[in-house]
Amino acid sequence: MLRRRIALAAAVLAMLAVPAHAGDPVPVGAVEILSGPNAAYGIAIKAGLDLALEAVNAKGVLGGRPLSLTVEDSGGTKDGAINAVRKLIGRDKVAAIIGPTLSNEMFAAGPVANGRGVPIIGTSTTAKGITDIGPFVFRTSLPEADVIPVTLKKAIARGVKTIALLYANDDAFSKSGFDSMKAAAEAAGLSIVAIDSFGSKDTDFSAQLTKIKSLKPDAVAISALVEPVSGVLLQARQLGFGKETLFIGGNGSNSPKLGQIAGAAADGLIVGSPWFVAKPDKLNTAFVAAFRAKYGKDPDQFAAQAYDTLLILAEAIDRAGDADPTKIRDALLKTDHTGPLGPFRFTDHRDPASTEGVVVLEMRGGAFGIAQ
Amino acid sequence: MAAWLGDLYWTYQNVVVALGVNGLLALSMYVVLAAGQLSLGQAAFMGLGAYSSALMTLTLGWPFWIVLPASCVAPVAFALAVGGPTLRLSGVYLAIATIGLGEVLRAVYLNVDALGGALGLSGIPEQASPGVIFAVLAAALAVLWLVGRSGTGRAMEALREDATAAQAMGIDVGRVRLAVLVASAVLAGLAGALSAHATDFIGPNDFGFEPAVTILSFALLGGIGSPFGPVLGAWVLTLLPEVFRGFADLRLVLDGLVIVLAVLFLPRGLLAWRMPRKAA
Numbered sequence: 001m002l003r004r005r006i007a008l009a010a011a012v013l014a015m016l017a018v019p020a021h022a023g024d025p026v027p028v029g030a031v032e033i034l035s036g037p038n039a040a041y042g043i044a045i046k047a048g049l050d051l052a053l054e055a056v057n058a059k060g061v062l063g064g065r066p067l068s069l070t071v072e073d074s075g076g077t078k079d080g081a082i083n084a085v086r087k088l089i090g091r092d093k094v095a096a097i098i099g100p101t102l103s104n105e106m107f108a109a110g111p112v113a114n115g116r117g118v119p120i121i122g123t124s125t126t127a128k129g130i131t132d133i134g135p136f137v138f139r140t141s142l143p144e145a146d147v148i149p150v151t152l153k154k155a156i157a158r159g160v161k162t163i164a165l166l167y168a169n170d171d172a173f174s175k176s177g178f179d180s181m182k183a184a185a186e187a188a189g190l191s192i193v194a195i196d197s198f199g200s201k202d203t204d205f206s207a208q209l210t211k212i213k214s215l216k217p218d219a220v221a222i223s224a225l226v227e228p229v230s231g232v233l234l235q236a237r238q239l240g241f242g243k244e245t246l247f248i249g250g251n252g253s254n255s256p257k258l259g260q261i262a263g264a265a266a267d268g269l270i271v272g273s274p275w276f277v278a279k280p281d282k283l284n285t286a287f288v289a290a291f292r293a294k295y296g297k298d299p300d301q302f303a304a305q306a307y308d309t310l311l312i313l314a315e316a317i318d319r320a321g322d323a324d325p326t327k328i329r330d331a332l333l334k335t336d337h338t339g340p341l342g343p344f345r346f347t348d349h350r351d352p353a354s355t356e357g358v359v360v361l362e363m364r365g366g367a368f369g370i371a372q
Numbered sequence: 373m374a375a376w377l378g379d380l381y382w383t384y385q386n387v388v389v390a391l392g393v394n395g396l397l398a399l400s401m402y403v404v405l406a407a408g409q410l411s412l413g414q415a416a417f418m419g420l421g422a423y424s425s426a427l428m429t430l431t432l433g434w435p436f437w438i439v440l441p442a443s444c445v446a447p448v449a450f451a452l453a454v455g456g457p458t459l460r461l462s463g464v465y466l467a468i469a470t471i472g473l474g475e476v477l478r479a480v481y482l483n484v485d486a487l488g489g490a491l492g493l494s495g496i497p498e499q500a501s502p503g504v505i506f507a508v509l510a511a512a513l514a515v516l517w518l519v520g521r522s523g524t525g526r527a528m529e530a531l532r533e534d535a536t537a538a539q540a541m542g543i544d545v546g547r548v549r550l551a552v553l554v555a556s557a558v559l560a561g562l563a564g565a566l567s568a569h570a571t572d573f574i575g576p577n578d579f580g581f582e583p584a585v586t587i588l589s590f591a592l593l594g595g596i597g598s599p600f601g602p603v604l605g606a607w608v609l610t611l612l613p614e615v616f617r618g619f620a621d622l623r624l625v626l627d628g629l630v631i632v633l634a635v636l637f638l639p640r641g642l643l644a645w646r647m648p649r650k651a652a
Contacts, residue, residue, distance in 0.1 A: 035624055073623065075613070078573060082386045083614060090383025107494040108573040116382075127491060170482045172575070175490040 025068035026061055026323045028313065029088030031081055031099035031109065034073040041302055042101050045123060046071050048306030049098065051287075051294055056314040062323065067314060074100050078108035085109040089118050095323040096121065096316075098309055103127030104172050110137045119329045121313065123305040126251055127176040131350045136329055138350040140309045140341075142274045144223075144251055145180040146355050151248055151272035152188045154360045154371060160218040160246055163190045166208060166232065167250075168224035169197040177223035177250040185221070193217045198232075200225060205232050209239050223250035230261035237265040246270065254301060259366035269363045270371050275304040275341050276359045278370070287340040308339040385502065387614050389570045392505035393563045394610045398590035398602035399512050400559035405596045406520070407552040408532030410467045412584045413454075414560045416474035417447040419579030421561030422568040423481065426493045429569065436499040436569065440508075443565030444558045451557035452550075459549045462535075474584055481576035492575030493568075500569035508562055509603070516599040520647055528552065593634055595641015604643050 030049055032042035049069060057066045070092050072084035081100040088094045089112075096119040100109050103125045113120035114134035122130055122139035131137050155163075163185055167178035178197075185192055193215045196208040209232070212220060220236070222229050229249060236247070249258070249271035258266050277288055277298050287307060291299040299307070312335055319334065320327035337344045342357025362371035381388075397414055404411045425443035428434045434442070458469045481487050488494075519525055527548055530538040539545050568574045586609070594605025612630060616623045634642060 072617070078571060078575070078578065079386065079390055080613070082571060083384075086383045086386055087617065090379045104492060104573070104575050104577075107492065107575075108571055111495075111498075111572045112386075129491075129494070133494075170490055170576075172490040172492070 023065060025066045026317060027068050027070065027092050027094045028310075028317075029085075029092055029094035029097045030069060030071045031074050031084040031088065031097060031101075031105075032071060033076040033101045033105075034071070036076045038076045038101065041124060042073070044300050044302040045099070045101065045306040047291070047295055048299065048303030049310050051291055051303075052307040052310035052314075054294075055290075056310065061314050061317045062321070067310075067317075069310075070094065074105055074109075076102065076105070078105060081105035081109040082112055085112050085120070089113065089116050094118065095325050096313055096328050098123060098306065098313065100125075102173075103130060103176070106130055106137070107133070110134070113137070117329075118325045119332060121309055121332075123309045124302050127172050128179065135350075136325075138332055138346060140312065140344070140352060141305055142352050142355065142358065143180070144177040145183065146352070147251065147272040147274065147358055148177075148180050148184040149188065150355055150358045151270060151360055152184050152190065154270060154272075155219050155246055155248055156188060156190070158246060161191065162193050162215075162217045163219045163221055163248075164194040164212045164215060164217040165192060165196070166205075166212070166220060166222045166224075167197050168200045168228055170199050171225070174200065174224045174250070174252060177252065181221050181223055181250060190219075198224075198228065200228055202228065203231060205235050206239065209236050209241070213239060213241060217245070219246040219248055221248040221250070222253065225252040226255040226257045227261065229253045230258055230266065233258075233262045233265045233269065243268060254361070254368075256300070256368065259363060259368070263366050266363045267365065271361050271363075271368075272358050273301060273361050273368075274357055275301050276361060276368070276370065279340075279359060281342075283338065284340040304340050308337070308341045308344065311339055312337050312344065384614070386571070387610065388502050389500070389505060389567075390610050391607050392502060392509050393567045393570070394587075394590060394606040395509045395603040396505075396512060396559050396563035396566070397587045398594065398606035399509075399516060399599055400556045400563065401587050401591040402596055402599055402602040403516065403552045403555045403559065405591055406525075406532060407528040407548060408462075408535065409459075409549060409552065410463060411458075411470045411553065411556065412467050412588060413451075413470035413473055413553075414556060414587045415579045415581075415584040416470070416477045417451065417557045417560035418564035418567070418583070419474075419477055419481065419574075419576075420446040420450055420557075421564030422574045422579070423487055423493070423564075424561075425565035426496050426568045426574055427486075429496060429499070430493065439569075440500075440504075440562065440565055444561040447557035447561035447564075448554055451553045455550045455553045459546065459553065471581060471584060474579070474581065478576050478580050481579070488575075490576060492573060492578075494573045496568050496572055496574070498570060498572060500566040505566050505570065508566065512559055512562075513599050513603065517647065520599065524548070524551075589631070593631065593642060595638075595643045595645075597641070597644055597646035599647075601641050601643035601645075605641065608642065 032045050034042045053069050060066050074081040074084050098121050106122050106125045110133040114136040119136050124141050126143050168174035247269040253271045254273045316331040320331040345353040347353045360371040361368040400414045421443040424446040425439050428439045527543045590606035591602040595601035612627050616626045
């Protein structure tokens with residue numbers, strides 16, 4: 001008995017003493033909102049990452065080494081994001097970080113990773129200026145500034161000449177989306193007849209809508225999160241906005257929740273999306289099928305972006321030939337990947353290079369379909 | 373320093389910074405509570421300090437040793453301006469008025485383009501080292517300790533126990549209340565400036581209602597018998613989420629549990645000890 005115990009102890013010690021070898025996992029980290037009011041985004045992203053991790057580890061990176069992914073909760077606060085990034089780099093010695101979820105978190109946590117020379121890749125940060133933080137900050141989420149022109153092109157093809165802009169002025173996402181909308185509308189030669197704002201938690205938009213209705217624009221573009229957008233649409237229908245007015249949504253309207261909350265009132269709204277669940281290409285259908293098999297529900301845009309990002313990172317680690325953060329950064333710049341989001345490359349400024357993958361969606365009977 | 377020790381410190385550097393900043397905020401709450409005022413304007417004062425100091429650094433390019441003291445100017449001016457009318461209120465009415473003022477300021481940050489709107493201000497140079505932050509905290513503790521033991525400290529305590537009796541004893545109630553509000557503004561303003569210059573980024577939601585309540589909970593958890601209580605409370609509440617990081621999903625539950633237990637079993641705060649006073 002005693003001898004067996006000694007043998008066991010020796011075996012355990014031997015296991016602990018094994019030197020680093022080719023089979024060691026490559027540590028990478030992710031910082032997402034897993035608790036608090038915005039947890040839905042972080043949980044969707046984590047689901048996408050976990051699915052991608054299985055795909056990557058089926059064959060491993062750097063000749064068979066598994067990727068080990070540590071996901072930390074930021075709670076949606078700037079201190080939470082900074083602490084999580086510092087913990088991942090300082091304690092877990094990760095080679096690269098995916099996240100954080102919100103642009104404001106990235107503005108606080110990005111400089112920390114950048115200062116330490118660890119690549120940090122936002123999958124859902126769409127605000128202006130994210131990649132200006134520094135040379136180690138990347139993002140795979142198309143900024144609103146790239147998506148909106150594609151949506152407006154579709155609107156113009158339908159004969160839109162005048163437009164009114166509405167936005168929520170109290171969160172970074174909506175405000176930044178509005179700035180892009182305004183710039184894109186001006187660039188596309190649309191005449192802007194009105195600009196109005198509201199608060200994200202407002203429930204009454206009749207003052208803004210009545211004013212807009214009297215100006216009779218061809219289209220109304222709204223930059224806000226999905227709840228206020230639904231409220232605006234419901235009230236607009238009550239005030240008599242009909243089919244003659246085209247409603248255009250920003251990235252915040254790109255959620256199935258829009259149909260659930262606003263129902264028929266949302267019909268006809270168009271929105272540009274970097275990804276769509278029913279996109280017919282082979283890589284996307286395979287991803288959607290795998291996601292359904294693992295989680296029993298449809299993936300959303302955030303899960304798709306996260307999934308593709310981990311694949312992009314794994315490929316970059318392979319190309320770098322080493323789990324060294326600086327080499328991974330250089331390899332990321334040479335990304336040439338095709339996944340559920342479509343063809344993907346980075347610009348020299350570490351933003352997504354192409355808008356080929358953007359699909360314009362239209363709300364019909366409470367659900368999104370590809371716009372004609 | 374050994375490499376692993378350096379890494380360990382780097383990992384928790386932001387937690388160390390938060391301990392200092394939250395300690396100052398707790399003291400800012402302590403000074404008003406010590407005089408019997410339930411004023412929840414600390415987050416607003418902090419925001420004024422943070423925004424004004426960030427602008428001084430980013431647009432005026434002033435050196436940090438000028439910016440830090442100058443960061444008190446805006447919060448103090450605001451305290452003096454609102455002090456007159458609001459200090460006629462007491463109890464929950466004062467709390468409501470100060471929450472309202474905080475929300476007004478938050479709306480200002482959101483709507484003024486020069487302050488970055490909802491995007492906040494980013495790229496603030498990291499000039500506030502932990503050394504500076506803890507030096508300010510130590511200085512604040514020392515000053516509050518000395519004031520607390522002086523006649524002013526006794527006047528504050530008299531005011532807290534019974535304002536009418538204190539007035540009858542010849543204490544200038546209005547002056548003491550305005551003085552503690554200004555002291556609170558100075559401490560919160562410094563905390564705001566230090567925090568802005570330690571974390572690169574400030575946004576309007578860092579200074580809304582939620583932080584105001586968090587700051588109140590620092591002081592209440594620690595106990596207001598001495599300036600050390602609130603600082604201890606701030607440290608406990610700052611460390612808990614990091615200590616429990618390993619528990620992932622249960623983190624917030626454990627956090628809440630600790631606070632509930634503390635309130636149930638230590639109603640006078642973690643540090644119920646009251647500072648000794650000199651005989652009059």
